[in-house]
Amino acid sequence: MNKGDVIELKIEDMTEDGKGIGKFNSLAIFVSNAVIGDFVKAEIIKLKKRYAIARLIEVLKPSSDRINPSCEYFGICGGCSLLNLRYEKQVELKRNTVKEKLARLAGITGPVVREVIAAEQPTGYRNKARYSIGSNGEVGFYKRKSSEVIDCKTCQLQNEASIKVANCIRGLIKEGIINYKKGEASSLRAFTVKACKGSGEVMLILEIIGKELDNAEEIVYAIEDSLIDSAGYKLKSVALALVSKNGKHSEIDKLKIVAGRDTITDEVTFKDEKSLKFEISPASFYQINTEQMVALYEKAEEYANLRGDEILLDIYCGTGTIGLSMADKAGFVLGIESVKDAILNANRNASINGIVNAIYYHGKAEDCLDKAIEKLEQILNKDVSNIPKVAIIDPPRAGADEKLLEILAKIKPDRIVYISCDAGTLARDIKYLELNGYDFIEATPVEMFPNTMSIESVSLLSLSQR
Template structure:
């Protein structure tokens, strides 16, 4: 029986959702921060439960062949959970996690999981950067003058805290994003601009969000503030413009997002165009997409095409199929498939995303796609039962052949899965950012009459623990694979 404070030597054979190593001591699962798959380590147990234990790393007795020194100097930022693994090791652990989750949680025996698709250059891939801003707190002097306690820090939250780790460069972010962060940091220091202090619920700058269109080079900067404006804001715009231009991009849009809520919610509901255009334009293959401040868009445009090509392959389109695009966001998957489908209907609960999706259909001259605002688990059963005023939407829903499911991390509402099964689509293409909820929903779909065919993991987020997976399920009882 193990006890707190006891030391033991274990081999790390897996990694957890936060990047910690996982090994076993006489059947007890032991979580070890700082250890990686393949390490032989000595640990000291810090908390012991019946089936698992937490520990601290005492020594690495035999390092994994995939262990490396971190490539980034921003220690403690919490962004790169797999910073101690080389890229080959990262891909192996992610592929294993998808397979293990489908087996253990999905109830599948030896599921067919294709080799994970990695990146040739797994750096600078993010087209959206989201930086919290801090000055270590604020203080109110006599006379009501508010001052910063420290220098501006723009970066990422330290692990399990709201302490901002200043980041001069992040290898995952675009050069434009890092240039914008540097410009804001200098502006705040020069003009004594305060940062949000959640303890006192005061301060102006809360977050910096930078969206980079890799296909066009256009950049949008969203400044999340606790106020109505920024003192000497034109100076900031000029500094942002110059810095982003020197990084090789073009600043096309500066947006003020007003967030006066006393919560940790990042963005408020009001967006005010401050300089330039209200949107930026992205190019993916032969499609153009308008990106607005609030819209969701895949953060890795290089791997997005890989993911969407795999989804198109799994959909098996011949030009005659009706396609449902559920949790469709700005409609990027549905529009990507539309030219090889008869009709596409997307459903999304975020109103601004639906507006973006329909506008993107118009921009690209796509006339066989419609996007509906509402909760997919509510709208789909309603359209299936009662139809609607748009004949194209009614016909597509009631005669759908393929359903694309691209839910948030929490997975699909069971009511939606039941509605999809009620439609009777022949193929379901499930795009997931969480192997655990994917496995859970695959199990439900198999109970509803669908058969798991295969899955392909795609590494959308190198150096982090996250992995995207596209999965095919078929209503036909067939063992054929793609």
């Protein structure tokens, strides 16, 4: 086989970024815009020893699961990768991904992976969106594997408030009210919209070069007006995120509120009719799919199997949402998070919900879990070493720090509930825990990110009786 060859092949699987995978003479071929079940004609554009990259020329026989994508930007924008695949097949594919990685990377024979908790609303589900500004004033998302911004006037994944704000900002750029020129002082490089469906409260975070935003008052009023007809959404907070240089991955130097409140508040109702309020600050993490967040936490609570006397260790706790959702079932909740603003939100969230059996500790869990437990002993005025413990960990995509896993293995909570958005790092960490005193029981994928290849999963590990 040579670069430039045209081949025909059956697509048998898909990658995490939505490429089709087929085999040709035992060589793995990755084909963009092809879906599982397609029979395609493709041109080899890159050839390696173990695989090749191919450009789709023609779908000779479409998969029975292929559908027409409902977005004009599909295949250009780097967002949705599965919008051309029937949703039921997406769910099946993701479950198989979790099973395969647990078997291959964690070494678990026949891992028990329950049916995916599918989303009732596979579109319009995101409560948070970050839009970038292009060199010509485009407002949208990056082209796949590129720094080019696609001007997206709509998006299948975003909610109504997010799209209205983005279109308003696009208009303000065209009118010259917002400066977007790369590198210039007060220029807008990106912005984030957080919209709470339960309360209708919206936060706008404007990322700018410099220290101030020109025409700030006019911009805020225009965005407020754009939300008037948006199903009850109202702008409640505007923050500036100050960056010292422009670039796709430039870090934020400082955050400051320029209009409205420091936080917005979401209201979430669970199936047992328990209702909680969660405050969200500009820098704090909050699950992007509120409806599926409820399903995720209810499955985590089922796996935690709390009896009322345990200490619940809520690690990588963010704004405290997971632990607070089941605080009424636990003896005490001890949360740990490295983002200071999130810890402030977590303690505030406990207070506004009248939850008195939860405290939150700021720091990296791998560095301060022991100190946090000592702090809890001081609060309770007793030794907690013999009190039963359950740990819930919800790390970022990179997975848990090995030092943290080592500490957990020494503390020996009866159960560990591991929430993960990356099946590969999940499998790696489960393998470590299985080698250090725990048994993997089962996992349940939860569809947090429809029409993309991402999948959240909740796994249960139990202290080994061997």
